[in-house]
Amino acid sequence: MPEGSSFYGPFYYNIVWTVIGMALILLAIGVFVFIFLITRKKKIRSLSTLKIQAPRVVDLNELKTKYIGLIDQAERNYENHMIKASVAHQHFSLIVRLFYAEGLGFHADIMTLTDLKNSFKQDLVDLIEHYYPDEFDTLEKGSVKEAAEMARELVRKQ
Numbered sequence: 001m002p003e004g005s006s007f008y009g010p011f012y013y014n015i016v017w018t019v020i021g022m023a024l025i026l027l028a029i030g031v032f033v034f035i036f037l038i039t040r041k042k043k044i045r046s047l048s049t050l051k052i053q054a055p056r057v058v059d060l061n062e063l064k065t066k067y068i069g070l071i072d073q074a075e076r077n078y079e080n081h082m083i084k085a086s087v088a089h090q091h092f093s094l095i096v097r098l099f100y101a102e103g104l105g106f107h108a109d110i111m112t113l114t115d116l117k118n119s120f121k122q123d124l125v126d127l128i129e130h131y132y133p134d135e136f137d138t139l140e141k142g143s144v145k146e147a148a149e150m151a152r153e154l155v156r157k158q
Helices: 015-039 060-079 085-104 113-117 122-135 144-157
Strands: none
Touching: 060 085, 060 144, 085 122, 085 144, 113 122, 122 144
């Protein structure tokens, strides 16, 4: 080293530039990780990959009591002139369908009469078919007492 020269240390930068540079590098890494995660192949869910659930235990006698009570309530509402006969028939139809859905696991509550006819629940089909004219009749000529008893009988015999 020549005698006249002096040693100069490295030029110091402000720490802000180092922080900004590190933040940009981390941002770039984050963007690559994000793109990788959203574009990778997802696991396809099918019946074979679903977890097996424990069967649901239903106390059918308790359920029958509940739904017979609902039928009685709909009949009382009709007798107290709170609902019309067609509405009472609609209530009976819905109550019986919900009983089948909750108690037997047969989702009759979302089926049309045609769907029900294609099922193997003939007693339910007969009842709903019997209700159909009275549910949509504007003359209110269906027998609510008879309809309520038919609904109770169907719930009892399941």
